[in-house]
Amino acid sequence: MTTPGLMIAAPASGTGKTTVMLGLLRALTQDGVAVQPFKSGPDYIDPAFHRAASGRASFNLDSWAMDGGLIDAIVREGAGADMVIAEGSMGLYDGVASRGATGNGASADIARRMGWPVILVIDVSGQAQSAAATALGFRQLDPDVPFAGVILNRVASPRHERLVRRGLESVGIPVLGALPRRGDMVLPERHLGLVQAMEHPDLDRAIADYATFLRDHADLPAIRRAAARGEVADHHAGKLPPPPAQRIAIARDAAFSFLYPHLLEGWARAGAQILPFSPLADEAPAADADLVWLPGGYPELHAGRIASAQTFLDGLRHHAQSRPVHGECGGYMVLGDALIDKAGQHHAMAGLLGLVTSHAQRRMHLGYRHAQLLAPIAALDAGTRLRGHEFHYSTIVAQTDAPLAHVTDADGVPVAETGSHRGPITGSFFHMIAPAS
Structure with missing residues (x-):
């Protein structure tokens, strides 16, 4: 190029x-x-x-x-x-x-x-x-x-x-x-x-x-x-990241929008089917999806609507009985038991992870993250090393499941927000950018 x-x-x-x-x-x-x-x-x-x-x-x-x-x-x-x-x-x-x-x-x-x-x-x-x-x-x-x-x-x-x-x-x-x-x-x-x-x-x-x-x-x-x-190496020099599953149902609306475009492009280029749905419109993920992915966004601004979106929540829970679900940051919070908004009101979430998060206790979490998975995220095996980024103001009130990854900041200092997993249900506060070499 x-x-x-x-x-x-x-x-x-x-x-x-x-x-x-x-x-x-x-x-x-x-x-x-x-x-x-x-x-x-x-x-x-x-x-x-x-x-x-x-x-x-x-x-x-x-x-x-x-x-x-x-x-x-x-x-x-x-x-x-x-x-x-x-x-x-x-x-x-x-x-x-x-x-x-x-x-x-x-x-x-x-x-x-x-x-x-x-x-x-x-x-x-x-x-x-x-x-x-x-x-x-x-x-x-x-x-x-x-x-x-x-x-x-x-x-x-x-x-x-x-x-x-x-x-x-x-x-x-x-x-x-x-x-x-x-x-x-x-x-x-x-x-x-x-x-x-x-x-x-x-x-x-x-x-x-x-x-x-x-x-x-x-x-x-x-x-x-x-x-x-600018000079870019020929098309054999590098590839976009491969998909974590073949048919991926991805939440896409004002509450769930923070997913890096190069990941979507790479997944689609590799032949994955991207199946968008809107939790705010009370849509369930596609019934034939292999993986449900809840990106980050602003679920704390829409917590009441999400808590009352019964078709979405029922569909998500049904999928989770046999197939993987992953949530990043805001999506992770929605997989938990409850989300507390900045006014202090509790909103029941999907209950797929033992996680309660609060925006009433604001604290900024910001920076690059290096993670080594302790459990798989769909087709990403345990042991996979990832690079990503974390940016949110929520505080963990409760987290009862096993950690998803060993996470450090850019300087190698351990980070307390490790994500968590319960069977095939996984979530993290860091947004994946790329596999680490």
């Missing part, structure tokens, strides 16, 4: 790179450019916004969790596009202390590996020529990370823009856009980040507004020219 690409990154979270990303995707798509989006890091919300903006599925690329063959296999999904745009996470060089499969999880790892020049989105609020020092530091910290230029965000006035541009011109850094301060250019958020794309009240209009904003204040032709062609 030699599709030209770019990385939209920033010095830190909250600088506006997602707004820039969505605006660019939509504006270029409107111009007839087939743009393939990617997301650096384990964020499972942004890819759905990318898809809404570009019309193409977006995939995560993660240098800590994925080996080189898997990264290459995922990037090959962009074959046939005119251009690649990847969105970074946090700051460009932010990652964990310990190196993983191909890096420490920083967006810079992906830009370096793929040869995609970085466009740095800088929030210039409260500074002028000093912004040049920030940009210069990011350009020079690692000479192997290609650097295209900057887009200035939250510019206060034409005079402010002139001052910032003057500083950047003095060090030879191109300015590819200057976005005026706009209080309405903010996507709604909740405790795990952005509100999901499917829940946004008028997402298409919002993205169209971002596209117009970028057209008016960024140099789209210069941005396209800045893209560089």
Whole structure:
């Protein structure tokens, strides 16, 4: 693959790179450019916004969790596009202390590996020529990370823009856009980040507004020219992860949506049947499914509806009598005896695991996870090593079943949230990203 690409990154979270990303995707798509989006890091919300903006599925690329063959296999999904745009996470060089499969999880790892020049989105609020020092530091910290230029965000006035541009011109850094301060250019958020794309009240209009904003204040032709062609190994170099079963019933709705796109793609490419169903619509999983998979999401916001979804719960329990069920994070909580919402109200769940979780006792759990299975997850045998990510605010009140895995963080420190299993019923708080080599 030699599709030209770019990385939209920033010095830190909250600088506006997602707004820039969505605006660019939509504006270029409107111009007839087939743009393939990617997301650096384990964020499972942004890819759905990318898809809404570009019309193409977006995939995560993660240098800590994925080996080189898997990264290459995922990037090959962009074959046939005119251009690649990847969105970074946090700051460009932010990652964990310990190196993983191909890096420490920083967006810079992906830009370096793929040869995609970085466009740095800088929030210039409260500074002028000093912004040049920030940009210069990011350009020079690692000479192997290609650097295209900057887009200035939250510019206060034409005079402010002139001052910032003057500083950047003095060090030879191109300015590819200057976005005026706009209080309405903010996507709604909740405790795990952005509100999901499917829940946004008028997402298409919002993205169209971002596209117009970028057209008016960024140099789209210069941005396209800045893209560089990255080299990806041939199709024998790596494969997407294989499916854990042949017929997989997957819960898909506003309560269950956090499943990495490359897993779904890999399972489907390998011939698995993906059988979606909606617990919120009180649908039972397919009767002929070999495996039921409940992804993460926001079941705590819909606990009352889930508790009263008798067709879903009965179907899930019937399946569990003879075939495996797996839940990740929110899906894991639904497999338990009860879920306590942030108001302290108890909601009876499926009762397939002896687990009670609470959002009334909030505590953030965040970070990469390495897990070695102590029991199988469907076709994933005991002993299988997995890399994944955990992000939630729930607290375990009770857990009576055997641990599912030995789990550590990225630095090898044991983690108390081991998941649990009861016969073929398994669950974990970590979201699987890839098998570990």
